[in-house]
Amino acid sequence: MPYPESALIPQRLLRPSWAEIDLDAIRRNVAVARNCVGPDRKIYFVCKGDGFGFGADTVAGLALAAGVDGICVGSPEEALKIRQSGVTAEILLFASTLPQEVAAVLDLGVTMTIQSIEMLDALVALQRPLDAFVEIDSGFGRFGLAPRQWNGAFERLRRQSLIRLRGVYSHLSSPEDPEVTAQQSATFESAVQDAARHGLRDLEQILASSRVMILHPGLHYTGVDPGRFIYGALDRKLMQQARLDPLLAAVRGRIVHIQRHPAGAVLGLGYGAPMRLKKELRLAIVPIGFWDGLNHVPPLGRVIVHGCFAPAIGRRSFQHTAVDVTDVPQAAIGSVVTLMGLDGDLEIAPDELASTMQLPLMEVIPRLARSLPHVPFQRPQSLSLTEENPQ
Numbered sequence: 205m206p207y208p209e210s211a212l213i214p215q216r217l218l219r220p221s222w223a224e225i226d227l228d229a230i231r232r233n234v235a236v237a238r239n240c241v242g243p244d245r246k247i248y249f250v251c252k253g254d255g256f257g258f259g260a261d262t263v264a265g266l267a268l269a270a271g272v273d274g275i276c277v278g279s280p281e282e283a284l285k286i287r288q289s290g291v292t293a294e295i296l297l298f299a300s301t302l303p304q305e306v307a308a309v310l311d312l313g314v315t316m317t318i319q320s321i322e323m324l325d326a327l328v329a330l331q332r333p334l335d336a337f338v339e340i341d342s343g344f345g346r347f348g349l350a351p352r353q354w355n356g357a358f359e360r361l362r363r364q365s366l367i368r369l370r371g372v373y374s375h376l377s378s379p380e381d382p383e384v385t386a387q388q389s390a391t392f393e394s395a396v397q398d399a400a401r402h403g404l405r406d407l408e409q410i411l412a413s414s415r416v417m418i419l420h421p422g423l424h425y426t427g428v429d430p431g432r433f434i435y436g437a438l439d440r441k442l443m444q445q446a447r448l449d450p451l452l453a454a455v456r457g458r459i460v461h462i463q464r465h466p467a468g469a470v471l472g473l474g475y476g477a478p479m480r481l482k483k484e485l486r487l488a489i490v491p492i493g494f495w496d497g498l499n500h501v502p503p504l505g506r507v508i509v510h511g512c513f514a515p516a517i518g519r520r521s522f523q524h525t526a527v528d529v530t531d532v533p534q535a536a537i538g539s540v541v542t543l544m545g546l547d548g549d550l551e552i553a554p555d556e557l558a559s560t561m562q563l564p565l566m567e568v569i570p571r572l573a574r575s576l577p578h579v580p581f582q583r584p585q586s587l588s589l590t591e592e593n594p595q
């Protein structure tokens with residue numbers, strides 16, 4: 205099975221911390237997406253950020269096999285990686301490059317985004333056949349043609365033949381806010397109608413990213429461009445509403461060191477202010493820190509070890525997390541520690557980890573996925589057992 209390169213580095217796993225990846229979740233989530241939008245709409249799967257840290261080529265290949273129609277990327281090297289893995293499907297490059305570099309970018313075999321008049325000028329000047337989408341700014345305010353710009357652009361595009369306009373797309377800023385969404389989607393709708401008025405026909409019309417797909421079925425247009433939906437990386441409520449499975453199933457490590465510190469000892473764990481122990485502390489160290497995608501501050505909350513919750517204490521350091529196992533006498537060198545995911549009957553949900561880290565889930569998941577080595581998701585029954593203590 206194709207796992208991202210990090211799984212092929214056994215030396216990394218000699219420092220025992222890892223992400224458990226349920227690659228089959230892609231197939232299941234694509235089936236949910238297909239069911240959600242119906243057989244005739246296009247699904248463009250967003251593989252930006254190296255496929256949210258899971259490996260753009262791996263996830264693109266699996267999603268295409270499961271029935272998505274196209275891929276979106278956020279940078280040229282993602283397009284290159286996906287093309288080199290043999291993918292021939294359309295790859296739409298989101299705005300990310302300089303107008304003067306369009307020739308080199310097009311050599312990668314991508315569909316360009318026209319997000320500005322400058323980009324349109326550069327593509328017209330190139331005098332070479334190419335595919336492109338026009339991006340509309342419906343209120344996000346980052347990229348895209350504004351209402352005063354798009355009619356002129358549509359007219360120029362209609363009057364030339366080298367640039368094949370494949371469609372128009374836009375990205376909504378606040379799918380959870382009905383008022384903002386009504387306003388922004390009305391702006392997109394007027395761009396769609398203006399394109400038709402200029403005689404640009406058979407265009408793909410794409411507005412719905414993950415949350416829009418779930419919350420606004422009326423905005424599915426001719427295609428959708430989900431990212432987090434397919435990775436199963438949405439907040440718990442939406443995950444349950446849409447019945448999605450997480451690709452990042454668990455984050456775990458093993459205890460590499462245990463030390464007893466007597467009452468009265470003063471510890472400066474994780475570069476924090478030294479704390480004086482009121483009672484004896486049995487401290488376990490797991491080799492996972494902020495370099496691995498966790499945070500330095502605030503404190504991490506809790507982990508699961510041997511079927512018990514145990515508090516993580518102090519701050520994370522660069523490559524380590526400290527856990528108070530005073531009340532978990534079975535904890536030993538080699539014990540598996542779960543920082544996210546299921547372990548027996550207990551769970552640390554992705555939302556819990558994100559809220560302890562005080563970061564949005566959409567930031568936490570790619571951080572962990574891109575930083576940790578990937579191993580196949582293991583059913584969690586026997587996790588807490590060490591080799592020394594098999595029953």
Ligand SMILES: *Cc1c(COP(=O)(O)O)cnc(C)c1O
Nearest residue numbers: 250375413414429430431432433
């Ligand atoms: C990131 C992004 C998406 C996908 O967003 P999700 O919320 O992950 O579905 C779609 N379109 C654009 C332009 C984006 O930048």
